[in-house]
Amino acid sequence: MLDHPLATIENLRVEFQTKDGPVVGVEDVSFEIRPGETVCIVGESGSGKSVSSLSLMRLIEYGGGDIAGGRLLFKRGNGDEIDLAKTDQSLMRTIRGNEIGMIFQEPMTALNPVFTVGRQLTEGLRMHKGLNKAEAEARALDLLKQVRIPEPERRLT
Numbered sequence: 001m002l003d004h005p006l007a008t009i010e011n012l013r014v015e016f017q018t019k020d021g022p023v024v025g026v027e028d029v030s031f032e033i034r035p036g037e038t039v040c041i042v043g044e045s046g047s048g049k050s051v052s053s054l055s056l057m058r059l060i061e062y063g064g065g066d067i068a069g070g071r072l073l074f075k076r077g078n079g080d081e082i083d084l085a086k087t088d089q090s091l092m093r094t095i096r097g098n099e100i101g102m103i104f105q106e107p108m109t110a111l112n113p114v115f116t117v118g119r120q121l122t123e124g125l126r127m128h129k130g131l132n133k134a135e136a137e138a139r140a141l142d143l144l145k146q147v148r149i150p151e152p153e154r155r156l157t
Helices: 049-056 087-096 119-130 133-145 152-156
Strands: 005-020 022-034 063-076 081-083
Touching: 005 049, 022 049, 022 063, 022 087, 049 063, 119 133, 119 152
Parallel strands: none
Antiparallel strands: 005 022, 005 063, 063 081
C-alpha cells in the first residue's frame, strides 16, 4: 500500500550519560515519513532536531546518546517492518546507504578535505552497491553531471 509509512517514530526518548546522571536529549518525539514525502524538522537550536534524526539512523550512539525509549519502525525494501531501535549495528550498516540515508545540516562538514571528492563519493557505492573502482568512479561522475556540478571530471580528483 503506497500510503503506508516508510518510517514511524513513536515516543522517542534519547538520553546522554553524564557524570551527574542521564540527561534527556529528546522526549516523546513522534512523526511518520511516507513514500514521496519530504519531512522537515524545525525547531530552536538545542531542541532535538539532530538528535531525533541521528537516532533514526542509529548514529546517535556514536555521539554518546542512548535510545532509552520508543520505537523506530522502518519498512525495508523487501516489505518487512523492523524496529531500528532494536536492530544490531551490523544490520544497520547494511541498511544505511542502501535503504536509508541522510543529508546533514552543515554542508562544510559533509566532505573531508583530506580525501578527494571522488574517493568520498565512490566509497559508499563500492561498499553498499558492490561496484568495483572503475564502476563506482563512472557512477560518481554521472551523479555529478546529473546535479550539474561544473567540471565534474576535475572535481572528482
